[in-house]
Amino acid sequence: MPITETRIVTKRLRDRPDDSWTIEGALASGAYDVLRTALTMTPEAIQDEQVKASGLRGRGGAGFATATKWSFLPKDSFPRYLVINADEGEPSTFKDHMLIERDPHQLLEGIAIASFAVQCNLAFVYLRGEFALGYDRLTAAIDEARNRGFLGNNILGSGFDLDIIVHRGAGAYICGEETALLESLEGQRGMPRIRPPFPAVAGLYAKPTVVNNVETVSTLPHILRMGGEEYGKLGVNKSTGTRIFSLSGLVNRPGNYEVELGVTFRQLIDDLGGGVRNGGKVKFMIPGGASSQWLTGSDEHLDCPLDMDAVGQFGVMLGSGAVMVYDDTVDPVLVAWRLAKFFAHESCGKCTPCREGTGWIEKVLYRMSHGLGRADDLDMLLDVGDNISPGLNAPFSQTTICPLGPSAVSAVVSLNKYFRDEILARVATATEVSA
Amino acid sequence: MSAELVTLTIDGKEITAPKGSMLIQAAQDAGIFIPRFCWHERMKAVGMCRMCLVEVEGVRGLPPACTTPVAEGMVVHLQKDNVQKAQDGVLEFLLINHPLDCPVCDRGGECPLQDQTVAFGPGESRFVEEKRHFVKPIEISPNVLLDRERCIQCARCTRFADEIAGDPLITFVARGDRTEVNTFPDDPFISYFSGNVVQICPVGALTAKPYRFRARPWDLQTSETTCQSCSVGCRGAVQSSSNRLVRFLGVDVEPVNQGWLCDKGRFGFEFVHAPERVREPLVRVGGDMTEQSWPQALEVAAEGIRKAIDLHGPGAVAVIGGARGSNEDAYVWARFAKGVLRTDNVDAQLGDGLPPEVVNGLPEAMISDCDDAAAIVLLAPDLKEELPVLYLRVRRAAAELGVPLIDLSPRDHGLTKHATANLRPIPGEQGRVAEKLLAAINSGTSSDPQIRAAAQAVSGRDGNIVVILGRPSMAESADHTVAAAAALAASPRVRFLSALRRSNVRGALDLGLSPGTLPGRVTLDAGRAWFDAAWGGTPEARGLDTAGILQAAKAGKIHALVLLGADPLADFPDRKLAREGLDAISFVVAVDAFGNESNRRCDVFLPVTLWGEKGGSTTNLEGRIQRMGRRVSPEGTAMDDWRIAAELAFRFGVDFDLETVDEVTDEIARLAPAHLGVTSRLLGAARDGAVVPLADHRDALVFSSAGVASEFGWEPIRPGTVPDEAFAAAQTANVVEASGTGSAGVTQPGGQGPGEAPSDEEIDEITAVDESAVPDVPRPEVLVWDRAVTSPPAPPPDGYALRLVAGRKLYDAGRVTTSSPALANLAPSDVLLVHPSDRDRIGVTDGGSVRVITARGTTVLAVRGDDHTPSGTAFMIFDQPGEGAAEIIDINQSVMDLRLESLS
Amino acid sequence: MAFSPENRGRARTIVARYPQSRSAILPLAHLAQDQDGWLSDEAMQEIAELTGVTAAQVQGTCSFYTMFKRDPVGKYLVSVCTNVTCLVLGGPELLEEMRHRYDADPDVTVEEVECLAACDGAPCMQVNYDYHELLTPDAAAEVVDEYKSGKRRARTVSGTAVVGGGRA
Numbered sequence A: 001m002p003i004t005e006t007r008i009v010t011k012r013l014r015d016r017p018d019d020s021w022t023i024e025g026a027l028a029s030g031a032y033d034v035l036r037t038a039l040t041m042t043p044e045a046i047q048d049e050q051v052k053a054s055g056l057r058g059r060g061g062a063g064f065a066t067a068t069k070w071s072f073l074p075k076d077s078f079p080r081y082l083v084i085n086a087d088e089g090e091p092s093t094f095k096d097h098m099l100i101e102r103d104p105h106q107l108l109e110g111i112a113i114a115s116f117a118v119q120c121n122l123a124f125v126y127l128r129g130e131f132a133l134g135y136d137r138l139t140a141a142i143d144e145a146r147n148r149g150f151l152g153n154n155i156l157g158s159g160f161d162l163d164i165i166v167h168r169g170a171g172a173y174i175c176g177e178e179t180a181l182l183e184s185l186e187g188q189r190g191m192p193r194i195r196p197p198f199p200a201v202a203g204l205y206a207k208p209t210v211v212n213n214v215e216t217v218s219t220l221p222h223i224l225r226m227g228g229e230e231y232g233k234l235g236v237n238k239s240t241g242t243r244i245f246s247l248s249g250l251v252n253r254p255g256n257y258e259v260e261l262g263v264t265f266r267q268l269i270d271d272l273g274g275g276v277r278n279g280g281k282v283k284f285m286i287p288g289g290a291s292s293q294w295l296t297g298s299d300e301h302l303d304c305p306l307d308m309d310a311v312g313q314f315g316v317m318l319g320s321g322a323v324m325v326y327d328d329t330v331d332p333v334l335v336a337w338r339l340a341k342f343f344a345h346e347s348c349g350k351c352t353p354c355r356e357g358t359g360w361i362e363k364v365l366y367r368m369s370h371g372l373g374r375a376d377d378l379d380m381l382l383d384v385g386d387n388i389s390p391g392l393n394a395p396f397s398q399t400t401i402c403p404l405g406p407s408a409v410s411a412v413v414s415l416n417k418y419f420r421d422e423i424l425a426r427v428a429t430a431t432e433v434s435a
Numbered sequence B: 001m002s003a004e005l006v007t008l009t010i011d012g013k014e015i016t017a018p019k020g021s022m023l024i025q026a027a028q029d030a031g032i033f034i035p036r037f038c039w040h041e042r043m044k045a046v047g048m049c050r051m052c053l054v055e056v057e058g059v060r061g062l063p064p065a066c067t068t069p070v071a072e073g074m075v076v077h078l079q080k081d082n083v084q085k086a087q088d089g090v091l092e093f094l095l096i097n098h099p100l101d102c103p104v105c106d107r108g109g110e111c112p113l114q115d116q117t118v119a120f121g122p123g124e125s126r127f128v129e130e131k132r133h134f135v136k137p138i139e140i141s142p143n144v145l146l147d148r149e150r151c152i153q154c155a156r157c158t159r160f161a162d163e164i165a166g167d168p169l170i171t172f173v174a175r176g177d178r179t180e181v182n183t184f185p186d187d188p189f190i191s192y193f194s195g196n197v198v199q200i201c202p203v204g205a206l207t208a209k210p211y212r213f214r215a216r217p218w219d220l221q222t223s224e225t226t227c228q229s230c231s232v233g234c235r236g237a238v239q240s241s242s243n244r245l246v247r248f249l250g251v252d253v254e255p256v257n258q259g260w261l262c263d264k265g266r267f268g269f270e271f272v273h274a275p276e277r278v279r280e281p282l283v284r285v286g287g288d289m290t291e292q293s294w295p296q297a298l299e300v301a302a303e304g305i306r307k308a309i310d311l312h313g314p315g316a317v318a319v320i321g322g323a324r325g326s327n328e329d330a331y332v333w334a335r336f337a338k339g340v341l342r343t344d345n346v347d348a349q350l351g352d353g354l355p356p357e358v359v360n361g362l363p364e365a366m367i368s369d370c371d372d373a374a375a376i377v378l379l380a381p382d383l384k385e386e387l388p389v390l391y392l393r394v395r396r397a398a399a400e401l402g403v404p405l406i407d408l409s410p411r412d413h414g415l416t417k418h419a420t421a422n423l424r425p426i427p428g429e430q431g432r433v434a435e436k437l438l439a440a441i442n443s444g445t446s447s448d449p450q451i452r453a454a455a456q457a458v459s460g461r462d463g464n465i466v467v468i469l470g471r472p473s474m475a476e477s478a479d480h481t482v483a484a485a486a487a488l489a490a491s492p493r494v495r496f497l498s499a500l501r502r503s504n505v506r507g508a509l510d511l512g513l514s515p516g517t518l519p520g521r522v523t524l525d526a527g528r529a530w531f532d533a534a535w536g537g538t539p540e541a542r543g544l545d546t547a548g549i550l551q552a553a554k555a556g557k558i559h560a561l562v563l564l565g566a567d568p569l570a571d572f573p574d575r576k577l578a579r580e581g582l583d584a585i586s587f588v589v590a591v592d593a594f595g596n597e598s599n600r601r602c603d604v605f606l607p608v609t610l611w612g613e614k615g616g617s618t619t620n621l622e623g624r625i626q627r628m629g630r631r632v633s634p635e636g637t638a639m640d641d642w643r644i645a646a647e648l649a650f651r652f653g654v655d656f657d658l659e660t661v662d663e664v665t666d667e668i669a670r671l672a673p674a675h676l677g678v679t680s681r682l683l684g685a686a687r688d689g690a691v692v693p694l695a696d697h698r699d700a701l702v703f704s705s706a707g708v709a710s711e712f713g714w715e716p717i718r719p720g721t722v723p724d725e726a727f728a729a730a731q732t733a734n735v736v737e738a739s740g741t742g743s744a745g746v747t748q749p750g751g752q753g754p755g756e757a758p759s760d761e762e763i764d765e766i767t768a769v770d771e772s773a774v775p776d777v778p779r780p781e782v783l784v785w786d787r788a789v790t791s792p793p794a795p796p797p798d799g800y801a802l803r804l805v806a807g808r809k810l811y812d813a814g815r816v817t818t819s820s821p822a823l824a825n826l827a828p829s830d831v832l833l834v835h836p837s838d839r840d841r842i843g844v845t846d847g848g849s850v851r852v853i854t855a856r857g858t859t860v861l862a863v864r865g866d867d868h869t870p871s872g873t874a875f876m877i878f879d880q881p882g883e884g885a886a887e888i889i890d891i892n893q894s895v896m897d898l899r900l901e902s903l904s
Numbered sequence C: 001m002a003f004s005p006e007n008r009g010r011a012r013t014i015v016a017r018y019p020q021s022r023s024a025i026l027p028l029a030h031l032a033q034d035q036d037g038w039l040s041d042e043a044m045q046e047i048a049e050l051t052g053v054t055a056a057q058v059q060g061t062c063s064f065y066t067m068f069k070r071d072p073v074g075k076y077l078v079s080v081c082t083n084v085t086c087l088v089l090g091g092p093e094l095l096e097e098m099r100h101r102y103d104a105d106p107d108v109t110v111e112e113v114e115c116l117a118a119c120d121g122a123p124c125m126q127v128n129y130d131y132h133e134l135l136t137p138d139a140a141a142e143v144v145d146e147y148k149s150g151k152r153r154a155r156t157v158s159g160t161a162v163v164g165g166g167r168a
C-alpha cells in the first residue's frame, strides 16, 4: 500500500489553497481556538502536560527536545525573549518558506502559545531577508491578529500581553545558527557566539532566550488541540509526530510532504514523490540539508526509516528535513563542489579552519569536478577535512565554533565513502588523456 | 578577593587556578604556554583563531583553551598527537592565504606565525591554489598602516578599538575568507591609542609608520623605562638601534597602565634626535648665542646668579620649571636653589596646577582603586586629552566594571557618555556643588535630580570614593578646585588622585620644587631644622610661585631666572603677564634641550639629556616611583639636569659629593621624609615601582619579575623581564631570558601571577639607609593638608556674560578628530565655542565675529555653536600655538567672564 | 543618500521599536535600499547616527550581508539560484543566459545566489525578491521583460512591496 501524507501542520494550507493565509480563511478553519484554551491553562501545564508529553523535538535541524530547551530558562529571570528562527537557508529545505507564506496565523498562534508557556512578552521572528512575500503576509497577519485581540495587550481578556517584531535578515545563511541569529538581531555581524553562556541563560540582549524553528512552533497548536500524549503517539520511537520533508532533485513530484516519522526514504520518494525522473534510479541522496553526509540508492539506505535517531547508523541526519535525490546522470563531485562553494561563501569567517578550510576545499573540488583532479587530491581533502572535523565522524566533532565548518566536510567524506574508486579512475583517465 | 580554587592537571602536571578562569590563563599562570593568536589577557576572549585547541577528557572534540573554564578534576592534554595535529592544521590554514613576504615584513624575526612555521611547519605548502589578494598597505590612520593580506583575522585590533579605547573605528568588513579589517571610507582610525593595535597584532598586518623598515628585531636593544609624556607614568620598553631610539612598547604593569600607551607617549620619542636640539652649551656674546665649553658656560651662569644675589639678595633669584625631569633632577635643583642660593622662589608648576600642600597632603587613592571604587568623581580636566591612559582605566571602570562616574567637569568630554551623573558646575561653582554632592551622598537624597542620581548610584556600594582632582580649566583660579576638594575631603571615604599634567610634576612637588616646601613632602617650616643640618641652610621665608615670580619680575624685583625646562609663554595661563615678567628679567639661564619662546633671549643655555639618555626615577600622579631606563648615549655633550645643579653648586663653594644618579636616589631615600627607604636598590628590584610614603605601601612591593619575557609586544610584556643596566645589577636572578613563542605545550615560565611578596626582612634589607649620614634632629613629619581654603567662591555670572573654560588638547596643534563627538567640535584655536542658544542670543552665525570684552581688554574672535558646551559658558582651547585662550586670561581674576557683542 | 524626511520618521519609529537601538541597523539598511536602490556611505552614516554607533560599525555589520549592495544596482535585481537542486535542473545555464542577455542593460543586474528555498520549483530565480519558478531561459527573460515594460510591478531592490506608487 502506498503511503499518504498525514496532514496536520500543512492541513489548512492544503485545504484552503486560495485563502489559507488570510484571517478569514484561518478563522474559518479553527485558528486561535486553541490559543483561547491555552490561555486558561498554566504555563507549567503547557510545558509539561502538553509539549513535554508530546515528545516534540525541534524541526530546525538539531532535533533537540523542545520542552527540555524551554526548561533551561532560569527561574525568575525577566524579561525573556522568544525568537522564531525563520531564516531557512539550508540548501534544498523549503518548508518554513511555505508555512510562513501560506499559514502565518498558525505560526502566530504557535508563537502566542509558546510565549505564554515561557512567559515572554516580546517575541521576534527572524525572517530570511529574501522572503519578501512571506514578510508581507506575516506582517499583515500580525496586524490582523492584533486587531482581533489575538496579539497585543490583554490577549483575549487573559491579561497576557505579547508583541511580535518581524526582523528581516539580509542574506547570510549562518544567521540560521541560533547564536549568529541573535548577534544579527542585535545589529551585529552574524557570527556565532562562544558558548557558554547558552541562549537560555544569556541570549538576546544577554537575557534568557528561547530560539525555536517555524515548523516547531507551528506544531504547537496541534499538540494542544490533540493533547500532548495523543500527538506523541504519532511517529516512531523518539521521533514523535509528523514532519514536513522537502523532497527535491530528480524526482517526478518534488515538494513538501508531511508524513508521520518512521516512513522510509523509499516510501517518500516513490509513493509521494512519484519516483525518479525518466524511470531512473537513485544514485545518491542528501538527507537533512547540505550539512549531512550522503546516502546511496542501496536498498539498505532506501528502506531506512525517517527516524531522527535510526538514520544515525549511516552517519546521516534528518536535519532540517530536506531530501535531495540524484540519479546516474549526476556527477557527485560536481554536487560536492557546489556544496563546498556554498559553505565557503556562507562561512562567517570567525574560525580559522572554517574560514580558510572551506575555501580550500572548494578550490580543490572545483579542479576535480572540472577535469583537473590530481591523484592525491581526495586524500589531501580528507586530511584537510580532518583538521576541521577531527576523526571525520558523524555526528561530527569540530575544531570550530559552530557546525558550519564541519558541514563542509560531509560531502568530502561521502565522496570518499561511496565514490572513491570512480574518482580515482577518472583522474587516471584524465592524466592519460592529457599525457 | 580570593576566589575559590580548583585543581586540574595539564599533561600530568597538577595545577590550581581560580574557579571560572579560562584554561589558557590558568595554564599560563602555571608556566604552561598554550599557543594562541586571538586571545589577549586584557580583552574578552573571542575564540576565533582556534590555535589553542586542547583535549579535555570527557569533552567531545577539541575545545579551545581560551574559552574553556577550568573545572575541578579537569584532565587536559596538550602533548597528544590529535592536539598537535589540530594545532598544526590551524597554522597551515592561517598560512595558505598568507603572503610570503617575511623578509620585508616589520614583524619578521618577532612573528609567532613565522616562528612556529619555521620550527614546526611543513617545508612545503600543500596549497597550490591562488592566494587571496588585497591592495598592499593602506593607511588606516596617520600613524598606522594595514596590510590586509597579512591579517590573520584575530580581531585583536578591532576588539582593542572597541573594548579598550572606545573608538570603534576599525571593524571587520565582509565575511568568510573575504573578511578584512578596515575603516569606514574617509573616516580613519583617529584614536589617541592607535599604536596599541600595532603592538598587539600578532603578525605584520599592522605596522607603525615611524618604525616601518627602521630596524630588524635582532638589531634592537631594549630597556624597560617609564613614559615621560604625562604624569600617569606608563611603563614601557624603549628600543634602540645604532644608538638611536626607534621604538617604544607598552609594558604590562597591572597597577599602572596594563600594557597600554597613548600615541603621544608611544610615538613621541623622536624629539630626542631632532635636528633643532641644542647639543652644546651656549653663551650670549655680543648679542649672539655662541658655543662654549661647559666650564665656561657654567661659570657665566654662576656669575650671573651670584651678581643678582650680591646686589639684591637671594629673593632676586627664581627658578621656574623642573616638572619634566627626574626625581633626582628635582631634588638636586631644590638643594641647589634652596640650600645653596637660599631662594624659595622656586616653582615647578606654571600657574596651571594645584598648590603643593594640597597635592602633597591629600588622602591619596591609587590608580587601581578606580576599578572597585564606590564611585569615581571627576573634578578634573578632560582625561582623554591630558592623561590618556588614566582615561582608559576610568573608562573601563565605568563601562565594564560598573563603577558609577560622577562628573563635575564644566563641559562634555571623552568620558561624558559613561557618566552616571553630570553635575556640570559652571566655573567657580565647584565648591558649592561638591558640598551638595557630599551632603547628598551622606543623606541619600537631594532636590537636584543629577545630584540625587549621583547619590543613589553610590548608595549601597562599598569602598572609597575616588576623586580625580585637577584644574578643569586654565581660565579660573585653582582656588575653586581646592574649595571643592576641601568640601569632599570632609568625608573619610574620599581619596584623591591628582590629575596634574606635566610628566614628573608629582616628583618635583614632592621633592621641594615649589615655594614653601622642602624635599619629602614637608613644609619649609617643618623641615627647616632637618635640612639646615643636612644641607647647611634653607631659605628664610616662603617664596613665590610662578605667578608671584612673574609679577615680582614685572615690578623689577627678580634679577636672575633659571628656566628649568620651562616655557611660561606657552604654558602659563596669562600670557600677557608672562611676557611682561620675562621681559623685565636681566639675566636668564636656560636649562633645556630646545629653544623656545621663553628662553629665546636667555644669557646662558645649558643643554640637558633627555628621556632615553638618562637614568633616575620619576613619580607618577599616584605617588608611585618608577625607574627610567638609559638606552642611548646623550646627543652632543648634554648633561643630566641634576649634574648641572651640582656643578653650579660647586661654583658657589658647595660640594654635593654626588657622583652617580643612584647616589642621588639614595640621598633622597635618606633625607626626604616621605621617600624614606626608597633606595636605588629598591627601585631596581621592585617590579611595579614603590609608592611613597613607603611605610604605607610596603604590602604592594613585588620583587620578582613577572614570568615569561617577551622581547616584543604582541603578547603583554611583563615588567621586570626586559633587562637594562640598572635592573641587571639589582635583579640578577630575577631576569628571565627572552624566548620565543614555541608550539603546543612548550613549557615556559608563566604569566603575571600575583608575584611573590618579599618578606619583611628582605624589604628591611633593601630599603636600609645609612643612618650615620642623617641629621641629628628628629625626622620632620610628612605634610597633611588642613583643608584651609583661601578664597570664597566666585560670584555667579551676570546674565549677559559667558564664563570662560580653557582646556588643553593631547596634541597641541589641531589634529582634529571626527570620531568622538566631544572632539569633533574642536575648532581652530581662535574659535570660541558657545552653546547654540547663546550663539543665537548674541545674534551671530557660526564663524561670525564677536567683540570679546574681558577684564583684560577687548579682542575679536570667531564664534561657533557647540552642544557640548553648556549654556552660560564659552570654551576655548588653551594651548594653541600663537593664539588661544592664554591671550585673554587674566590670572588675577578668579574666573573669566566674557561679554560678547556681535560684529556681523 | 540621506533619508528623506518621511523615511527619517520611519527610521526613528523602527529604532524605537527595539529594546536596543543597534538592532535597527538591518531594518534601516533595508529602508535605505528601498529608498536609494543601494546602500550608500551617506546612508550608513545616517544609520550610525540614528542607532548610536560609528559608521565603521554600521559598515562592519552591513557588509556581512549579501542583500546589501555597496554599489548601485539596476532597477531589477535578478537573483538566479545555482545551488544543488537547481544545479542539476538548469540553474547554471539559466544564470549564464541571463547574464548574457542583460549584460549591457543598466536596468537589470543579474547575480548568482544560494538556495532560495524553492527547490520544488527548480530552476528558480527572484526578481527583486519575487519568485519565478520552473524556468527556461526564455521564460525567465520574458518575466524580466514584463517587469521592464511595466506589465509586472516590481518590489524595491530590498524586496519591499511598492504600494500605490509610493513605497510600503
Ligand SMILES: Cc1cc2nc3c(=O)[nH]c(=O)nc-3n(C[C@H](O)[C@H](O)[C@H](O)COP(=O)(O)O)c2cc1C
Binding pocket: A057, A058, A059, A060, A061, A062, A063, A064, A066, A069, A085, A086, A087, A088, A089, A090, A173, A174, A175, A176, A177, A178, A179, A211, A212, A213, A214, A216, A217, A402, A403, A404
Ligand atoms: C549553520 C546553521 C544553520 C542553521 N540554519 C537554521 C535555519 O535556517 N532554520 C532553523 O530553524 N534552524 C537552523 N539551524 C538550527 C538552529 O541553530 C537551531 O538549532 C534551531 O533554530 C532551534 O530550533 P528548534 O529547536 O525548534 O529546531 C541552523 C544551524 C546551523 C549550525
Ligand code: SF4
Binding pocket: A174, A191, A192, A346, A347, A348, A349, A350, A351, A352, A354, A355, A400, A401, A402, A403, A404, A405, A406
Ligand atoms: S564554523 Fe564557520 S560559520 Fe561557524 S562560527 Fe566558525 S567560521 Fe563561522
Ligand code: FES
Binding pocket: B035, B036, B037, B038, B039, B046, B047, B048, B049, B050, B051, B052, B053, B064, B065, B066, B067
Ligand atoms: S581561539 Fe583560543 S587563542 Fe584564539
